[in-house]
Amino acid sequence: MHAPRPGPAGGDSSAAIALREVTKQFATEGPQPYTALRDLDIEVAPGEFCAVVGPTGCGKSTTLTLVAGLEQPSAGSVRVHGEEVSGITPGVGFMFQTDAILPWKTVLDNVSAGPRFRGVAKRTVLSEARDWIRRVGLAGFEDRYPHQLSGGMRKRVALAQNLINEPRILLMDEPFGALDVQTRAKMSDELLSLWELTRPAVVFVTHDLEEAIALADTVIVLTAGPAATVKARFAIDLPRPRVVQEVRFDRQFVDLYQQIWEALRTEVDRAYAQTTRLSEEAGA
Structure with a gap:
Protein backbone atom coordinates (compact mmCIF):
# COMPACT_ATOMS: atom_id res chain seq x y z
CA MET A 1 0.00 0.00 0.00
CA HIS A 2 1.10 3.57 -0.69
CA ALA A 3 -0.04 5.64 2.25
CA PRO A 4 -0.17 9.43 2.07
CA ARG A 5 2.93 11.08 3.47
CA PRO A 6 2.51 13.18 6.58
CA GLY A 7 2.91 16.93 6.27
CA PRO A 8 6.29 18.67 6.33
CA ALA A 9 8.27 18.13 9.50
CA GLY A 10 10.44 21.23 9.36
CA GLY A 11 13.99 21.74 8.15
CA ASP A 12 13.37 24.84 6.03
CA SER A 13 17.09 25.51 5.66
CA SER A 14 17.62 22.29 3.67
CA ALA A 15 14.44 22.59 1.60
CA ALA A 16 14.41 24.07 -1.88
CA ILE A 17 10.89 25.38 -1.23
CA ALA A 18 9.07 25.69 2.11
CA LEU A 19 5.62 27.20 2.56
CA ARG A 20 4.58 27.35 6.22
CA GLU A 21 1.01 28.10 7.35
CA VAL A 22 0.51 30.23 4.25
CA THR A 23 -2.76 32.08 3.83
CA LYS A 24 -3.44 34.15 0.72
CA GLN A 25 -6.37 36.55 0.46
CA PHE A 26 -7.49 38.77 -2.41
CA ALA A 27 -9.53 41.95 -2.21
CA THR A 28 -13.09 41.77 -3.55
CA GLU A 29 -15.83 44.27 -4.26
CA GLY A 30 -17.58 43.16 -1.09
CA PRO A 31 -16.59 43.77 2.54
CA GLN A 32 -14.79 40.43 2.93
CA PRO A 33 -11.65 39.37 1.05
CA TYR A 34 -11.55 36.10 -0.85
CA THR A 35 -9.35 33.49 0.85
CA ALA A 36 -7.69 31.40 -1.84
CA LEU A 37 -5.33 29.45 0.45
CA ARG A 38 -5.35 28.88 4.20
CA ASP A 39 -2.66 27.33 6.43
CA LEU A 40 -0.88 25.79 3.45
CA ASP A 41 2.19 23.69 4.28
CA ILE A 42 4.32 22.42 1.40
CA GLU A 43 7.98 21.44 1.35
CA VAL A 44 9.98 20.44 -1.73
CA ALA A 45 13.51 19.07 -1.44
CA PRO A 46 16.35 20.03 -3.79
CA GLY A 47 16.06 17.95 -6.95
CA GLU A 48 12.55 16.76 -6.12
CA PHE A 49 9.83 16.68 -8.80
CA CYS A 50 6.59 17.62 -7.04
CA ALA A 51 3.21 17.63 -8.80
CA VAL A 52 0.25 19.52 -7.35
CA VAL A 53 -3.30 18.46 -8.21
CA GLY A 54 -6.69 19.67 -7.10
CA PRO A 55 -10.04 20.87 -8.44
CA THR A 56 -10.42 24.07 -10.42
CA GLY A 57 -10.13 27.15 -8.22
CA CYS A 58 -8.16 25.53 -5.40
CA GLY A 59 -5.19 27.90 -5.61
CA LYS A 60 -2.67 25.77 -7.49
CA SER A 61 -1.49 28.64 -9.70
CA THR A 62 -1.52 31.03 -6.73
CA THR A 63 0.88 28.68 -4.94
CA LEU A 64 3.34 29.01 -7.84
CA THR A 65 3.11 32.81 -7.89
CA LEU A 66 3.90 32.88 -4.15
CA VAL A 67 7.05 30.81 -4.68
CA ALA A 68 8.08 33.00 -7.63
CA GLY A 69 7.58 36.16 -5.58
CA LEU A 70 4.91 37.49 -7.95
CA GLU A 71 2.49 37.55 -4.98
CA GLN A 72 3.11 37.91 -1.26
CA PRO A 73 1.33 35.78 1.37
CA SER A 74 -1.29 37.41 3.57
CA ALA A 75 0.01 35.29 6.46
CA GLY A 76 2.68 32.64 6.96
CA SER A 77 6.05 32.37 5.28
CA VAL A 78 7.44 31.33 1.90
CA ARG A 79 11.12 30.39 1.79
CA VAL A 80 13.33 29.38 -1.13
CA HIS A 81 16.59 27.70 -0.16
CA GLY A 82 16.14 29.03 3.36
CA GLU A 83 15.63 32.67 2.34
CA GLU A 84 12.34 34.47 2.89
CA VAL A 85 10.70 35.41 -0.42
CA SER A 86 10.19 39.18 -0.46
CA GLY A 87 10.28 39.94 -4.18
CA ILE A 88 10.95 38.21 -7.49
CA THR A 89 12.81 35.04 -6.55
CA PRO A 90 16.22 34.65 -8.24
CA GLY A 91 17.16 31.27 -9.67
CA VAL A 92 13.55 30.35 -10.51
CA GLY A 93 12.19 29.45 -13.95
CA PHE A 94 8.47 29.72 -14.68
CA MET A 95 6.57 28.01 -17.51
CA PHE A 96 3.04 29.35 -17.86
CA GLN A 97 -0.09 27.79 -19.35
CA THR A 98 0.26 30.01 -22.42
CA ASP A 99 3.47 30.59 -24.37
CA ALA A 100 5.69 33.27 -22.87
CA ILE A 101 8.07 33.40 -25.82
CA LEU A 102 8.46 36.67 -27.70
CA PRO A 167 17.33 27.41 -12.53
CA ARG A 168 17.52 25.74 -9.15
CA ILE A 169 13.72 25.74 -9.14
CA LEU A 170 11.36 25.25 -12.08
CA LEU A 171 7.69 26.19 -11.68
CA MET A 172 5.32 24.79 -14.29
CA ASP A 173 1.65 25.82 -14.52
CA GLU A 174 -0.14 23.25 -16.72
CA PRO A 175 2.48 23.82 -19.43
CA PHE A 176 1.22 21.03 -21.72
CA GLY A 177 -2.51 21.46 -21.15
CA ALA A 178 -3.27 22.85 -24.62
CA LEU A 179 -1.42 20.11 -26.51
CA ASP A 180 -2.95 17.01 -28.11
CA VAL A 181 -2.56 13.71 -26.25
CA GLN A 182 0.33 12.35 -28.32
CA THR A 183 2.33 15.60 -28.27
CA ARG A 184 1.66 15.96 -24.55
CA ALA A 185 3.16 12.52 -23.87
CA LYS A 186 6.22 13.30 -25.98
CA MET A 187 6.72 16.61 -24.18
CA SER A 188 6.45 14.86 -20.81
CA ASP A 189 9.21 12.44 -21.82
CA GLU A 190 11.26 15.37 -23.10
CA LEU A 191 10.79 17.20 -19.82
CA LEU A 192 11.95 14.22 -17.77
CA SER A 193 15.07 13.68 -19.86
CA LEU A 194 16.01 17.38 -19.65
CA TRP A 195 15.21 17.56 -15.93
CA GLU A 196 17.64 14.68 -15.33
CA LEU A 197 20.48 16.82 -16.72
CA THR A 198 20.45 19.46 -13.96
CA ARG A 199 17.81 18.19 -11.47
CA PRO A 200 16.17 21.46 -10.40
CA ALA A 201 13.39 21.23 -7.83
CA VAL A 202 10.15 21.22 -9.83
CA VAL A 203 6.61 22.19 -8.83
CA PHE A 204 4.32 21.03 -11.63
CA VAL A 205 0.65 22.06 -11.52
CA THR A 206 -1.77 19.90 -13.49
CA HIS A 207 -5.39 18.77 -13.65
CA ASP A 208 -4.27 15.46 -15.15
CA LEU A 209 -3.69 12.89 -12.40
CA GLU A 210 -2.05 10.40 -14.78
CA GLU A 211 0.41 13.08 -15.88
CA ALA A 212 1.19 13.95 -12.25
CA ILE A 213 1.95 10.35 -11.26
CA ALA A 214 3.98 9.61 -14.41
CA LEU A 215 6.26 12.63 -13.87
CA ALA A 216 6.61 13.19 -10.15
CA ASP A 217 8.43 11.95 -7.06
CA THR A 218 5.62 13.38 -4.93
CA VAL A 219 1.98 14.23 -5.63
CA ILE A 220 0.26 16.77 -3.38
CA VAL A 221 -3.55 16.92 -3.34
CA LEU A 222 -5.16 20.26 -2.46
CA THR A 223 -8.67 20.61 -1.07
CA ALA A 224 -11.42 22.47 -2.90
CA GLY A 225 -11.42 26.24 -2.59
CA PRO A 226 -11.99 28.70 -1.15
CA ALA A 227 -9.47 28.43 1.71
CA ALA A 228 -7.75 25.47 0.05
CA THR A 229 -5.02 23.60 1.90
CA VAL A 230 -3.06 20.35 1.61
CA LYS A 231 -5.24 17.27 1.96
CA ALA A 232 -2.66 14.54 1.29
CA ARG A 233 0.87 13.96 0.07
CA PHE A 234 1.79 10.75 -1.79
CA ALA A 235 5.24 9.30 -2.47
CA ILE A 236 5.56 8.10 -6.08
CA ASP A 237 8.14 5.33 -5.76
CA LEU A 238 8.08 4.25 -9.40
CA PRO A 239 11.60 3.60 -10.73
CA ARG A 240 13.41 6.11 -12.94
CA PRO A 241 14.10 6.69 -15.77
CA ARG A 242 10.46 6.57 -16.88
CA VAL A 243 8.72 6.50 -20.23
CA VAL A 244 5.41 8.24 -19.65
CA GLN A 245 3.29 6.17 -22.03
CA GLU A 246 4.73 2.88 -20.71
CA VAL A 247 4.72 3.54 -16.95
CA ARG A 248 0.92 4.01 -17.02
CA PHE A 249 0.51 0.26 -17.56
CA ASP A 250 2.57 -0.64 -14.48
CA ARG A 251 0.49 -2.30 -11.74
CA GLN A 252 2.10 -0.02 -9.17
CA PHE A 253 1.01 3.01 -11.22
CA VAL A 254 -2.61 1.79 -11.26
CA ASP A 255 -2.51 1.22 -7.50
CA LEU A 256 -1.20 4.75 -6.92
CA TYR A 257 -3.80 6.23 -9.24
CA GLN A 258 -6.64 4.55 -7.34
CA GLN A 259 -5.39 5.79 -3.96
CA ILE A 260 -4.75 9.36 -5.06
CA TRP A 261 -8.04 9.55 -6.94
CA GLU A 262 -9.88 8.53 -3.76
CA ALA A 263 -8.38 11.59 -2.06
CA LEU A 264 -8.97 13.87 -5.05
CA ARG A 265 -12.49 12.74 -5.99
CA THR A 266 -14.10 14.11 -2.82
CA GLU A 267 -12.59 17.54 -3.49
CA VAL A 268 -13.67 17.52 -7.15
CA ASP A 269 -17.23 16.67 -6.03
CA ARG A 270 -17.16 19.50 -3.46
CA ALA A 271 -15.93 22.01 -6.04
CA TYR A 272 -18.60 20.93 -8.53
CA ALA A 273 -21.35 21.21 -5.90
CA GLN A 274 -20.17 24.71 -4.94
CA THR A 275 -20.11 25.85 -8.58
CA THR A 276 -23.60 24.41 -9.18
CA ARG A 277 -24.97 26.13 -6.08
CA LEU A 278 -23.49 29.49 -7.02
CA SER A 279 -24.91 29.18 -10.55
CA GLU A 280 -28.36 28.42 -9.19
CA GLU A 281 -28.15 31.36 -6.76
CA ALA A 282 -27.06 33.70 -9.54
CA GLY A 283 -29.98 32.58 -11.69
CA ALA A 284 -32.56 32.88 -8.91
Missing part, protein backbone atom coordinates in the same frame (compact mmCIF):
# COMPACT_ATOMS: atom_id res chain seq x y z
CA PRO A 103 6.68 36.56 -31.10
CA TRP A 104 9.01 39.08 -32.75
CA LYS A 105 12.17 37.13 -31.89
CA THR A 106 13.57 34.00 -33.50
CA VAL A 107 13.99 30.71 -31.65
CA LEU A 108 17.68 31.48 -31.13
CA ASP A 109 16.97 34.98 -29.81
CA ASN A 110 14.24 33.71 -27.48
CA VAL A 111 16.41 31.01 -25.97
CA SER A 112 19.42 33.32 -25.57
CA ALA A 113 17.42 36.24 -24.12
CA GLY A 114 17.85 35.36 -20.43
CA PRO A 115 21.66 34.99 -20.34
CA ARG A 116 22.10 38.05 -22.59
CA PHE A 117 19.95 40.10 -20.22
CA ARG A 118 22.25 39.00 -17.37
CA GLY A 119 25.27 40.24 -19.31
CA VAL A 120 26.81 36.96 -20.49
CA ALA A 121 29.08 37.44 -23.52
CA LYS A 122 27.18 37.16 -26.82
CA ARG A 123 29.43 34.47 -28.28
CA THR A 124 29.07 32.30 -25.18
CA VAL A 125 25.31 32.85 -25.04
CA LEU A 126 24.70 31.91 -28.67
CA SER A 127 26.79 28.75 -28.32
CA GLU A 128 24.85 27.70 -25.22
CA ALA A 129 21.52 28.59 -26.84
CA ARG A 130 22.28 26.46 -29.89
CA ASP A 131 23.22 23.59 -27.58
CA TRP A 132 19.89 23.83 -25.70
CA ILE A 133 17.95 24.13 -28.96
CA ARG A 134 19.62 20.89 -30.05
CA ARG A 135 18.79 19.23 -26.73
CA VAL A 136 15.08 19.98 -27.13
CA GLY A 137 15.10 18.63 -30.68
CA LEU A 138 14.86 21.90 -32.61
CA ALA A 139 18.24 21.98 -34.37
CA GLY A 140 17.70 23.63 -37.74
CA PHE A 141 14.89 25.85 -36.47
CA GLU A 142 17.09 28.52 -34.90
CA ASP A 143 15.96 31.23 -37.35
CA ARG A 144 12.23 30.44 -37.20
CA TYR A 145 9.72 32.71 -35.51
CA PRO A 146 7.10 31.43 -33.04
CA HIS A 147 4.24 31.72 -35.56
CA GLN A 148 6.14 29.29 -37.81
CA LEU A 149 6.21 26.59 -35.10
CA SER A 150 3.65 24.05 -33.89
CA GLY A 151 2.33 24.19 -30.34
CA GLY A 152 4.67 21.40 -29.24
CA MET A 153 7.65 23.13 -30.80
CA ARG A 154 6.84 26.37 -28.99
CA LYS A 155 6.76 24.45 -25.71
CA ARG A 156 10.21 23.07 -26.53
CA VAL A 157 11.43 26.63 -27.04
CA ALA A 158 9.95 27.61 -23.66
CA LEU A 159 11.71 24.67 -22.01
CA ALA A 160 15.06 25.62 -23.51
CA GLN A 161 14.42 29.27 -22.62
CA ASN A 162 14.03 28.29 -18.96
CA LEU A 163 16.68 25.59 -18.67
CA ILE A 164 19.49 27.59 -20.29
CA ASN A 165 19.38 29.76 -17.16
CA GLU A 166 20.11 26.66 -15.03
Whole structure:
Protein backbone atom coordinates (compact mmCIF):
# COMPACT_ATOMS: atom_id res chain seq x y z
CA MET A 1 0.00 0.00 0.00
CA HIS A 2 1.10 3.57 -0.69
CA ALA A 3 -0.04 5.64 2.25
CA PRO A 4 -0.17 9.43 2.07
CA ARG A 5 2.93 11.08 3.47
CA PRO A 6 2.51 13.18 6.58
CA GLY A 7 2.91 16.93 6.27
CA PRO A 8 6.29 18.67 6.33
CA ALA A 9 8.27 18.13 9.50
CA GLY A 10 10.44 21.23 9.36
CA GLY A 11 13.99 21.74 8.15
CA ASP A 12 13.37 24.84 6.03
CA SER A 13 17.09 25.51 5.66
CA SER A 14 17.62 22.29 3.67
CA ALA A 15 14.44 22.59 1.60
CA ALA A 16 14.41 24.07 -1.88
CA ILE A 17 10.89 25.38 -1.23
CA ALA A 18 9.07 25.69 2.11
CA LEU A 19 5.62 27.20 2.56
CA ARG A 20 4.58 27.35 6.22
CA GLU A 21 1.01 28.10 7.35
CA VAL A 22 0.51 30.23 4.25
CA THR A 23 -2.76 32.08 3.83
CA LYS A 24 -3.44 34.15 0.72
CA GLN A 25 -6.37 36.55 0.46
CA PHE A 26 -7.49 38.77 -2.41
CA ALA A 27 -9.53 41.95 -2.21
CA THR A 28 -13.09 41.77 -3.55
CA GLU A 29 -15.83 44.27 -4.26
CA GLY A 30 -17.58 43.16 -1.09
CA PRO A 31 -16.59 43.77 2.54
CA GLN A 32 -14.79 40.43 2.93
CA PRO A 33 -11.65 39.37 1.05
CA TYR A 34 -11.55 36.10 -0.85
CA THR A 35 -9.35 33.49 0.85
CA ALA A 36 -7.69 31.40 -1.84
CA LEU A 37 -5.33 29.45 0.45
CA ARG A 38 -5.35 28.88 4.20
CA ASP A 39 -2.66 27.33 6.43
CA LEU A 40 -0.88 25.79 3.45
CA ASP A 41 2.19 23.69 4.28
CA ILE A 42 4.32 22.42 1.40
CA GLU A 43 7.98 21.44 1.35
CA VAL A 44 9.98 20.44 -1.73
CA ALA A 45 13.51 19.07 -1.44
CA PRO A 46 16.35 20.03 -3.79
CA GLY A 47 16.06 17.95 -6.95
CA GLU A 48 12.55 16.76 -6.12
CA PHE A 49 9.83 16.68 -8.80
CA CYS A 50 6.59 17.62 -7.04
CA ALA A 51 3.21 17.63 -8.80
CA VAL A 52 0.25 19.52 -7.35
CA VAL A 53 -3.30 18.46 -8.21
CA GLY A 54 -6.69 19.67 -7.10
CA PRO A 55 -10.04 20.87 -8.44
CA THR A 56 -10.42 24.07 -10.42
CA GLY A 57 -10.13 27.15 -8.22
CA CYS A 58 -8.16 25.53 -5.40
CA GLY A 59 -5.19 27.90 -5.61
CA LYS A 60 -2.67 25.77 -7.49
CA SER A 61 -1.49 28.64 -9.70
CA THR A 62 -1.52 31.03 -6.73
CA THR A 63 0.88 28.68 -4.94
CA LEU A 64 3.34 29.01 -7.84
CA THR A 65 3.11 32.81 -7.89
CA LEU A 66 3.90 32.88 -4.15
CA VAL A 67 7.05 30.81 -4.68
CA ALA A 68 8.08 33.00 -7.63
CA GLY A 69 7.58 36.16 -5.58
CA LEU A 70 4.91 37.49 -7.95
CA GLU A 71 2.49 37.55 -4.98
CA GLN A 72 3.11 37.91 -1.26
CA PRO A 73 1.33 35.78 1.37
CA SER A 74 -1.29 37.41 3.57
CA ALA A 75 0.01 35.29 6.46
CA GLY A 76 2.68 32.64 6.96
CA SER A 77 6.05 32.37 5.28
CA VAL A 78 7.44 31.33 1.90
CA ARG A 79 11.12 30.39 1.79
CA VAL A 80 13.33 29.38 -1.13
CA HIS A 81 16.59 27.70 -0.16
CA GLY A 82 16.14 29.03 3.36
CA GLU A 83 15.63 32.67 2.34
CA GLU A 84 12.34 34.47 2.89
CA VAL A 85 10.70 35.41 -0.42
CA SER A 86 10.19 39.18 -0.46
CA GLY A 87 10.28 39.94 -4.18
CA ILE A 88 10.95 38.21 -7.49
CA THR A 89 12.81 35.04 -6.55
CA PRO A 90 16.22 34.65 -8.24
CA GLY A 91 17.16 31.27 -9.67
CA VAL A 92 13.55 30.35 -10.51
CA GLY A 93 12.19 29.45 -13.95
CA PHE A 94 8.47 29.72 -14.68
CA MET A 95 6.57 28.01 -17.51
CA PHE A 96 3.04 29.35 -17.86
CA GLN A 97 -0.09 27.79 -19.35
CA THR A 98 0.26 30.01 -22.42
CA ASP A 99 3.47 30.59 -24.37
CA ALA A 100 5.69 33.27 -22.87
CA ILE A 101 8.07 33.40 -25.82
CA LEU A 102 8.46 36.67 -27.70
CA PRO A 103 6.68 36.56 -31.10
CA TRP A 104 9.01 39.08 -32.75
CA LYS A 105 12.17 37.13 -31.89
CA THR A 106 13.57 34.00 -33.50
CA VAL A 107 13.99 30.71 -31.65
CA LEU A 108 17.68 31.48 -31.13
CA ASP A 109 16.97 34.98 -29.81
CA ASN A 110 14.24 33.71 -27.48
CA VAL A 111 16.41 31.01 -25.97
CA SER A 112 19.42 33.32 -25.57
CA ALA A 113 17.42 36.24 -24.12
CA GLY A 114 17.85 35.36 -20.43
CA PRO A 115 21.66 34.99 -20.34
CA ARG A 116 22.10 38.05 -22.59
CA PHE A 117 19.95 40.10 -20.22
CA ARG A 118 22.25 39.00 -17.37
CA GLY A 119 25.27 40.24 -19.31
CA VAL A 120 26.81 36.96 -20.49
CA ALA A 121 29.08 37.44 -23.52
CA LYS A 122 27.18 37.16 -26.82
CA ARG A 123 29.43 34.47 -28.28
CA THR A 124 29.07 32.30 -25.18
CA VAL A 125 25.31 32.85 -25.04
CA LEU A 126 24.70 31.91 -28.67
CA SER A 127 26.79 28.75 -28.32
CA GLU A 128 24.85 27.70 -25.22
CA ALA A 129 21.52 28.59 -26.84
CA ARG A 130 22.28 26.46 -29.89
CA ASP A 131 23.22 23.59 -27.58
CA TRP A 132 19.89 23.83 -25.70
CA ILE A 133 17.95 24.13 -28.96
CA ARG A 134 19.62 20.89 -30.05
CA ARG A 135 18.79 19.23 -26.73
CA VAL A 136 15.08 19.98 -27.13
CA GLY A 137 15.10 18.63 -30.68
CA LEU A 138 14.86 21.90 -32.61
CA ALA A 139 18.24 21.98 -34.37
CA GLY A 140 17.70 23.63 -37.74
CA PHE A 141 14.89 25.85 -36.47
CA GLU A 142 17.09 28.52 -34.90
CA ASP A 143 15.96 31.23 -37.35
CA ARG A 144 12.23 30.44 -37.20
CA TYR A 145 9.72 32.71 -35.51
CA PRO A 146 7.10 31.43 -33.04
CA HIS A 147 4.24 31.72 -35.56
CA GLN A 148 6.14 29.29 -37.81
CA LEU A 149 6.21 26.59 -35.10
CA SER A 150 3.65 24.05 -33.89
CA GLY A 151 2.33 24.19 -30.34
CA GLY A 152 4.67 21.40 -29.24
CA MET A 153 7.65 23.13 -30.80
CA ARG A 154 6.84 26.37 -28.99
CA LYS A 155 6.76 24.45 -25.71
CA ARG A 156 10.21 23.07 -26.53
CA VAL A 157 11.43 26.63 -27.04
CA ALA A 158 9.95 27.61 -23.66
CA LEU A 159 11.71 24.67 -22.01
CA ALA A 160 15.06 25.62 -23.51
CA GLN A 161 14.42 29.27 -22.62
CA ASN A 162 14.03 28.29 -18.96
CA LEU A 163 16.68 25.59 -18.67
CA ILE A 164 19.49 27.59 -20.29
CA ASN A 165 19.38 29.76 -17.16
CA GLU A 166 20.11 26.66 -15.03
CA PRO A 167 17.33 27.41 -12.53
CA ARG A 168 17.52 25.74 -9.15
CA ILE A 169 13.72 25.74 -9.14
CA LEU A 170 11.36 25.25 -12.08
CA LEU A 171 7.69 26.19 -11.68
CA MET A 172 5.32 24.79 -14.29
CA ASP A 173 1.65 25.82 -14.52
CA GLU A 174 -0.14 23.25 -16.72
CA PRO A 175 2.48 23.82 -19.43
CA PHE A 176 1.22 21.03 -21.72
CA GLY A 177 -2.51 21.46 -21.15
CA ALA A 178 -3.27 22.85 -24.62
CA LEU A 179 -1.42 20.11 -26.51
CA ASP A 180 -2.95 17.01 -28.11
CA VAL A 181 -2.56 13.71 -26.25
CA GLN A 182 0.33 12.35 -28.32
CA THR A 183 2.33 15.60 -28.27
CA ARG A 184 1.66 15.96 -24.55
CA ALA A 185 3.16 12.52 -23.87
CA LYS A 186 6.22 13.30 -25.98
CA MET A 187 6.72 16.61 -24.18
CA SER A 188 6.45 14.86 -20.81
CA ASP A 189 9.21 12.44 -21.82
CA GLU A 190 11.26 15.37 -23.10
CA LEU A 191 10.79 17.20 -19.82
CA LEU A 192 11.95 14.22 -17.77
CA SER A 193 15.07 13.68 -19.86
CA LEU A 194 16.01 17.38 -19.65
CA TRP A 195 15.21 17.56 -15.93
CA GLU A 196 17.64 14.68 -15.33
CA LEU A 197 20.48 16.82 -16.72
CA THR A 198 20.45 19.46 -13.96
CA ARG A 199 17.81 18.19 -11.47
CA PRO A 200 16.17 21.46 -10.40
CA ALA A 201 13.39 21.23 -7.83
CA VAL A 202 10.15 21.22 -9.83
CA VAL A 203 6.61 22.19 -8.83
CA PHE A 204 4.32 21.03 -11.63
CA VAL A 205 0.65 22.06 -11.52
CA THR A 206 -1.77 19.90 -13.49
CA HIS A 207 -5.39 18.77 -13.65
CA ASP A 208 -4.27 15.46 -15.15
CA LEU A 209 -3.69 12.89 -12.40
CA GLU A 210 -2.05 10.40 -14.78
CA GLU A 211 0.41 13.08 -15.88
CA ALA A 212 1.19 13.95 -12.25
CA ILE A 213 1.95 10.35 -11.26
CA ALA A 214 3.98 9.61 -14.41
CA LEU A 215 6.26 12.63 -13.87
CA ALA A 216 6.61 13.19 -10.15
CA ASP A 217 8.43 11.95 -7.06
CA THR A 218 5.62 13.38 -4.93
CA VAL A 219 1.98 14.23 -5.63
CA ILE A 220 0.26 16.77 -3.38
CA VAL A 221 -3.55 16.92 -3.34
CA LEU A 222 -5.16 20.26 -2.46
CA THR A 223 -8.67 20.61 -1.07
CA ALA A 224 -11.42 22.47 -2.90
CA GLY A 225 -11.42 26.24 -2.59
CA PRO A 226 -11.99 28.70 -1.15
CA ALA A 227 -9.47 28.43 1.71
CA ALA A 228 -7.75 25.47 0.05
CA THR A 229 -5.02 23.60 1.90
CA VAL A 230 -3.06 20.35 1.61
CA LYS A 231 -5.24 17.27 1.96
CA ALA A 232 -2.66 14.54 1.29
CA ARG A 233 0.87 13.96 0.07
CA PHE A 234 1.79 10.75 -1.79
CA ALA A 235 5.24 9.30 -2.47
CA ILE A 236 5.56 8.10 -6.08
CA ASP A 237 8.14 5.33 -5.76
CA LEU A 238 8.08 4.25 -9.40
CA PRO A 239 11.60 3.60 -10.73
CA ARG A 240 13.41 6.11 -12.94
CA PRO A 241 14.10 6.69 -15.77
CA ARG A 242 10.46 6.57 -16.88
CA VAL A 243 8.72 6.50 -20.23
CA VAL A 244 5.41 8.24 -19.65
CA GLN A 245 3.29 6.17 -22.03
CA GLU A 246 4.73 2.88 -20.71
CA VAL A 247 4.72 3.54 -16.95
CA ARG A 248 0.92 4.01 -17.02
CA PHE A 249 0.51 0.26 -17.56
CA ASP A 250 2.57 -0.64 -14.48
CA ARG A 251 0.49 -2.30 -11.74
CA GLN A 252 2.10 -0.02 -9.17
CA PHE A 253 1.01 3.01 -11.22
CA VAL A 254 -2.61 1.79 -11.26
CA ASP A 255 -2.51 1.22 -7.50
CA LEU A 256 -1.20 4.75 -6.92
CA TYR A 257 -3.80 6.23 -9.24
CA GLN A 258 -6.64 4.55 -7.34
CA GLN A 259 -5.39 5.79 -3.96
CA ILE A 260 -4.75 9.36 -5.06
CA TRP A 261 -8.04 9.55 -6.94
CA GLU A 262 -9.88 8.53 -3.76
CA ALA A 263 -8.38 11.59 -2.06
CA LEU A 264 -8.97 13.87 -5.05
CA ARG A 265 -12.49 12.74 -5.99
CA THR A 266 -14.10 14.11 -2.82
CA GLU A 267 -12.59 17.54 -3.49
CA VAL A 268 -13.67 17.52 -7.15
CA ASP A 269 -17.23 16.67 -6.03
CA ARG A 270 -17.16 19.50 -3.46
CA ALA A 271 -15.93 22.01 -6.04
CA TYR A 272 -18.60 20.93 -8.53
CA ALA A 273 -21.35 21.21 -5.90
CA GLN A 274 -20.17 24.71 -4.94
CA THR A 275 -20.11 25.85 -8.58
CA THR A 276 -23.60 24.41 -9.18
CA ARG A 277 -24.97 26.13 -6.08
CA LEU A 278 -23.49 29.49 -7.02
CA SER A 279 -24.91 29.18 -10.55
CA GLU A 280 -28.36 28.42 -9.19
CA GLU A 281 -28.15 31.36 -6.76
CA ALA A 282 -27.06 33.70 -9.54
CA GLY A 283 -29.98 32.58 -11.69
CA ALA A 284 -32.56 32.88 -8.91
